[in-house]
Amino acid sequence: MSCLLTITDLSYAYPDGHSALKEISLHIGPGEKVGLVGSNGAGKSTLLLHLNGILQGSGEIEVDGNLVVPENLGSIRSAVGLVFQDPDDQLFSPTVFEDVAFGPLYMGLPEEEVRRRVAAALESVGMEGRSRRVPHRMSLGEKKLVSIATVLAMKPRMLALDEPTAALDARSRRRLTRVLQQLEETIVVATHDLSLVSEVLERTVVLDDGRIVADGPTRSILSDSQFLRDHGLV
Ligand SMILES: Nc1ncnc2c1ncn2[C@@H]1O[C@H](COP(=O)(O)OP(=O)(O)O)[C@@H](O)[C@H]1O
Numbered sequence: 001m002s003c004l005l006t007i008t009d010l011s012y013a014y015p016d017g018h019s020a021l022k023e024i025s026l027h028i029g030p031g032e033k034v035g036l037v038g039s040n041g042a043g044k045s046t047l048l049l050h051l052n053g054i055l056q057g058s059g060e061i062e063v064d065g066n067l068v069v070p071e072n073l074g075s076i077r078s079a080v081g082l083v084f085q086d087p088d089d090q091l092f093s094p095t096v097f098e099d100v101a102f103g104p105l106y107m108g109l110p111e112e113e114v115r116r117r118v119a120a121a122l123e124s125v126g127m128e129g130r131s132r133r134v135p136h137r138m139s140l141g142e143k144k145l146v147s148i149a150t151v152l153a154m155k156p157r158m159l160a161l162d163e164p165t166a167a168l169d170a171r172s173r174r175r176l177t178r179v180l181q182q183l184e185e186t187i188v189v190a191t192h193d194l195s196l197v198s199e200v201l202e203r204t205v206v207l208d209d210g211r212i213v214a215d216g217p218t219r220s221i222l223s224d225s226q227f228l229r230d231h232g233l234v
C-alpha cells in the first residue's frame with residue numbers, strides 16, 4: 001500500500017513531564033477515512049498537533065514522503081490541513097471570505113485562483129453565498145463548517161479534524177456528518193463520537209493512555225462492546 005502518512009515510533013511528553021504519546025506507529029494511505037478514537041486524555045489532540053509540526057516528539061512522521069521537521073514546515077502545513085476543535089482558534093478575520101482566502105494567499109497564489117478556491121471550498125461545506133458574513137457572529141455549527149473550508153482552500157493532501165461534532169446540536173451534527181461523508185480527501189478525525197465514526201469513517205484507530213490499542217475496520221471494532229467498555233468508549 002502506498003502511504004500518505006507514516007508515523008514511526010512517536011513518543012511525546014509535555015514540558016511538565018506528562019507522557020501523552022507512547023511509541024505510536026501508524027500508516028494511512030491516500031483516500032482513507034480514519035477515526036482516531038479514545039476517551040478524554042487518551043492523546044488524540046496531542047497526536048493531531050504532531051501531524052503538521054505544531055508539536056514535535058521523538059520518532060518520525062512523514063507526510064507524502066516529506067519528513068515533518070522544522071525546515072519542511074511550509075510544505076507540511078499546506079499538505080496537512082488541521083481543523084482545531086475550537087473554531088475560534090481558526091477564524092480570526094472580519095469576513096468569511098478573508099478567513100478562507102488566508103491560506104491560499106499565504107501560499108502566494110494569484111488573486112483569481114484564490115477566489116476560485118474560496119468559492120469551491122465554501123461550496124464543499126455548503127456555505128456558498130456566506131463569504132461576507134462575520135465569522136465570530138456565526139453559530140458554532142457554521143463556524144465549524146467555515147473552519148473546514150479554510151483548510152480545504154489550501155487543497156491539502158489530508159485533513160485532520162479534532163472533535164468536529166463536539167458541542168453541536170443535532171441538526172448541525174447531521175450537516176457536518178454529510179459534509180465529511182462527501183469529502184474526497186484523506187481524513188483523520190479525532191473524536192469520541194462513535195456514531196460519527198460508524199457513519200463516516202471506515203477505519204478506526206483506538207488510543208488509550210497515549211498508546212494505540214486497536215487499529216482495524218470500524219465495523220469490527222465498534223461491535224466489540226467489551227473492548228469499548230475496557231477503553232472507556234461507552
Ligand atoms: N499542555 C499540556 N501540558 C501537560 N499535559 C497536557 C497538555 N495538554 C494535554 N495534556 C495531557 O496529555 C494527555 C493527552 O491529552 P489530549 O491529547 O488533549 O487528549 P484527548 O484529545 O484524547 O482528550 C492528557 O493526560 C492531558 O491532560
Ligand SMILES: [Mg+2]
Nearest residue numbers: 044045046162
Ligand atoms: Mg482532544
